[in-house]
Amino acid sequence: WSDLKGVHSKVLQKVVQRLYDNLSTLRGRKENGYRVGTLKWKAPGEYRSFTYSQSGFKSKNTGGRTRLWLSKLGEIPLTFHRDLPDDADIKTVTVKQEPTGKWYAILGIEAPDDPPEKPENPENCVGIDAGILKYAHDTDGTAVESLDLSDERERLERAQHDLSRKQHGSDNWEKQRRVVAERHAELKNKRRDFLHKLSNYYAREYDFVAVEDLDAKGLVELPGNSRNRAGAAWGTFLRMLKYKCEREGTYFVAVNPRGTTKECASCGVSTEKPLWVREHSCPACGFEADRDANAALNILSRGVKKRLGAGRSELTPVETALPVSSVVDAKRVVKTGSSTLKREGVSPSGRVG
Known part of the structure; x- marks a missing residue:
């Protein structure tokens, strides 16, 4: 278990939560009359994503370059595919490796939700x-x-x-x-x-x-x-x-x-x-x-x-x-x-x- 000391606590908690959610989904489907199997074993080498929630991460701008700091890992340079809203608050960071070998960071943000009002009498x-x-x-x-x-x-x-x-x-x-x-x-x-x-x-x-x-x-x-x-x-x-x-x-x-x-x-x-x-x-x-x-x-x-x-x-x-x-x-x-x-x-x- 000493290897787990090199992993941030929130990351470990999210793994347990993911397992619990999957088991809850299987139980719910079984209670609704669906035939369900068991969760498939996934070797450590096949586990291709991990999530930080609430803490353990920070977005930095060093020398004009945006970097993502992750606890226990350090700083990682980022290339945004689109700008974040100015008033966005980053709540979660999921780091994922695609089958192609490329790595992505998926940011879960909280921002004011103010969609435009729908027309009372739509014409188009x-x-x-x-x-x-x-x-x-x-x-x-x-x-x-x-x-x-x-x-x-x-x-x-x-x-x-x-x-x-x-x-x-x-x-x-x-x-x-x-x-x-x-x-x-x-x-x-x-x-x-x-x-x-x-x-x-x-x-x-x-x-x-x-x-x-x-x-x-x-x-x-x-x-x-x-x-x-x-x-x-x-x-x-x-x-x-x-x-x-x-x-x-x-x-x-x-x-x-x-x-x-x-x-x-x-x-x-x-x-x-x-x-x-x-x-x-x-x-x-x-x-x-x-x-x-x-x-x-x-x-x-x-x-x-x-x-x-x-x-x-x-x-x-x-x-x-x-x-x-x-x-x-x-x-x-x-x-x-x-x-x-x-x-x-x-x-x-x-x-x-």
């Missing part, structure tokens, strides 16, 4: 339908294509194949393992960059955003095309969109997705449509629209009714003309930070986060 409203052929189709006629990561996946598969040919545990195996980790990180970072910029756009451009309350995990577990559904990362997109809407003072409403594709956005009559039918044509009222555009209108109608109390007749009468759809390449979202062509007076920001 949008409904968003998530899909695979088109990542997002909204009620303003914008259809954002899914991000093409086929090249990145191919590089990852080649790296994994090369790793399988190395002797496990050898120097060459470890070197190739890091290459595989870098390919995974490349895939993850490109996807998150796209999601950040797309969610930024909707949160800043609109007063009211309605989406489907999707069970992302359940969708991935459905048979057929599961890799594309997993790669779409709808759950991550919706989580990003939700917190950014709160930050920007935008209403965020998630609605029941059941029947949004089948139901006519004009009259409400449901019509069965197999997946390969991409157009909505209502046999009752004659309303015609793109399948995803019709779903987006239903999502917006349900969202407004749920949050503001308005109904379909106030949003999508038969006489309302749908905007002409414009298909936007996902690469444009990544490049410009906006899902639409730059409009006069609008300068979309590509800031991440």
